Amino acid sequence: MIECFNSLILAARNKTVITMLEEIRVKMMKRVGQMREFCDSWIHDFSPIALKVLTEHTARSMKCSIEWNSDIGYEVLEGYFRHVVDLPRQTCSCRAWMLKGIPCPHAIVARHHKRLNLMDYISQWYSRDTYMNTYSYFIQPVLNLKMWPTSTNPTIIPPEVRKMPGRPKTARRKEASEPKKQENSLKGGLK
Ligand SMILES: [Zn+2]
Structure with missing residues (x-):
């Protein structure tokens, strides 16, 4: 982990x-x-988290219905909401595709209609190559502190220690007439 x-x-x-x-x-x-x-x-060329999101979106896409304008536009109905998908621009009016870089349920329906490969529409930021490039620089080992050369520069003196004024108390001073323990009114209200 x-x-x-x-x-x-x-x-x-x-x-x-x-x-x-x-x-x-x-x-x-x-x-x-x-x-x-x-x-x-990884068993795929994209990160497991990206594929998990894609699987969830695919499950949601099965409940959508689609209308095509015979060009590049799609209307996808999910529940009460109708979204507009543009495959060449890789946009959807729900904005999730542009935000995450992973096709939203509506884009998946449109892609399925066109019989296009879904993996071509996942952002390269989730790819194995990008991930490995991120971790392609190694930190080199160094000798420990005792083996470092002694500095000839003047020693840096720490600042003078001053007694700081104490913090004010955070607890409220209760009146003598107030009960010592607060009533648990929230718990009662949630019942
Ligand atoms: Zn969408």
Whole structure:
């Protein structure tokens, strides 16, 4: 399972600067390899998430009906909504196709009507080649801190520590007449 970046650096974030950067560098060095291994596990030339979305859209497309204007325009009815699809421009009035780069249910119906290959209409951003290009640069290993050359530059002195004024209390001061615990009115209201 590949962690998201924020959870990946969570443990390193509270450490001193060099230790933090070193931990992040090692994690990123390993991550490039993990992401490439993940891509090797794909059974198709497009990402599994893109194909999952496409499968869901295909299921929805089966409930749509279509009218063709004998040119390039299609009217696709899904429930109460009628959408207009333009295959050459790769647009649909629902806008999901332009937004995601994955054919929406209406475009899938139009594509099926024309007997076109659905995979030709998925954005190349989801392709295996694009993914592998993203992770084609490797972070090179480096010696550890003890083996780094000693700097001859003047030492940087940390700023003088000043006592900061305390934070104001966030809890509201209750009146003496108020009950100590708040009534759980929300729970009662949801019943
Ligand atoms: Zn659409």
